[in-house]
Amino acid sequence: MKKYIMRTGILAVSAFMLIIFSWQNNKDAFAENEAGPSSQIPKTEETSALKTGKLVGYYAAWSAYSNFYPSQIDVSKLTHINYAFANIDSDLKLTLGYPDVDPENIRKLNSLKETNPDLKTLISVGGWNWSGRFSDVALTGESRNRFAESCVEFIVKYGFDGVDLDWEYPVSGGLTANGRRPEDKQNFTLLLQKIREKLDARGILDQKHYLLTIAGGADRSYVDKVELTKIAPYLDYANLMTYDLHGTWDTHTDLLAPLYPNSDSSPQYKTSVEQAVNTWLDASFPAEKLVMGIPFYGYLYSSVSPSNRGMYQKFGGANSISYEDIKTNYLNKSGYTRFFHSQSKAPWLFNGTIFISYEDGQSIGYKSEFIKSKNLGGAMVWELSQDPKGELLFALYHGLGKQ
Incomplete structure (x- = not known):
């Protein structure tokens, strides 16, 4: 699946009245304005403790260009923050991705530990745009060692607690210009092994445990192109891009x-978050190390046919859209109707020509329950600037904090 580095993304946890409709056609599949387990969340529970697993948030470096800074993050709701992204230079070493804003961003990010001493910060490397050199990094013992040493130097210099590898993707996929090799599958394992070795050696000196995580693909193709059972021991957890x-x-x-x-009858492929999670679990990846991704953004499709409430229709154009944008300009606005898929547990908006798929407090409630039912390691969100007022973050925090 495609994880674009410049996403702008999505949804809502403010209490709102929802109207339930029963449709004579497709009533088993669709419910308009269906109230769910987290559609109304009390704002009085701000101090409730997170009782279930990790809550990992990505902070995108470029958010600073839009005046959203790490200091604006509600750090009380997060256990880990991944700073996205660092790049890989021509010497196959870790380097700053946005040197004009990174130093100040990182300083502000790590200062959040004064508010939440348990917070862990990680530098995330690569992403959709900057995965081109991973294959070269992983290729030889010398290149793996060089990169691993640069990871340690980087996190010590900038005060991070670990490193998150977002290789999109080993063996195949990603940008057409990316380096790729069949042996990426085995070399990825060796790369993680080497980084783990270097982090542990430094950890002994510093008397702390440094974290090593990855962002992993949600489809069968990804699972087939990495060695999940072999990499699991080297990882603290994996962020699944669901x-x-x-x-x-x-x-x-x-x-x-x-x-x-x-x-539903659909003209295109079927997939789901459940399917992705089960694919990883069926490959013997430990449930407690699997952190499930949730988007704080959506997709807006234009020039859509009014048939089937806009679902499974051809469209004229499409773009990514943040939850903040959806909430401000589309949700509860004249002409737009909210629908909720009672089987897939996901909302969308439609006004007759514009279709918006997104995430909200109700769908996050269902996903929180799913995470707990599967005994997963927690939840991850992409990304924090797309929900600047923290409404979706509160919904997720509340959902995971339920007993």
Whole structure:
């Protein structure tokens, strides 16, 4: 699945009245304005403790260009923050990705530990745009050693607690210009082994444990091209990118991150968050090390046919859209109706020509329950600037904090 580095993304946890409709056609699949387990969340529980797993948030460096800074993050709701992204230079070493804003961003990010001493910060490397050199990094013992040493130097210099590798993707996929080799599958394991070795050696000196994590693909193809059982011992956890299951690259409108499969007749491929999680678990990746991704953004499709409430229709154009944008300009606005898929547990908006797939407090409530039912390691969000007022973050915090 495609994880674009310049996403702008999505949804809502403010208490709102929802109207329940029962449709005579497709009533088993669709429910308009269906109230869910977290559609109304009391704002009085701000101090409740997170009781279930990790809550990992990505902070995108470029958010500073839009005046959203680390100091604006509600750090009380997070256990880990991944700073995205660092790059890989021509010497195959870790380097700053946005040197004009990175030093100040990182300083502000790490100062959040004064408010939340348990917070861990990680530098995330690569992403959709900057995965081109990973294959070269992983290729030889010498290149792996050089990169691993640069990771240690980087996190010590900038005060991070670990490193997150976002290689999109080993063996195949990603940008066409990316380096790729069949042996990436085995070399990825060796790279993680070397980084783990270097982090542990430095950890002994510093008397602390440095974290090593990855962002992993949500489809079968990714699982087939990495050695999940072999890399698991080297990882503290993996952030599963369970979003972009459908998007602008499709031929028809669809749900961005449906939790469950549905029985709809569709002109394109079917997939779900549940399917992605089960694929990893079936490959013997430990549930407690699997952190499930949730988008704070959506996709807006234009020139959509009014048939089937806009679902599974061809479209004229499409773009990514943040939850903040959705909430401000589309949600509860004249002409727009909110629908909720009762099987896939996902909302969308439609006004007759514009279709918006996104995430909200209700869908996050269902996903929180799913995470707990599977005994997963927690939740991850991409990315924090897309929900600047923290409404979706509060919904997720509240959902994971339920007993």
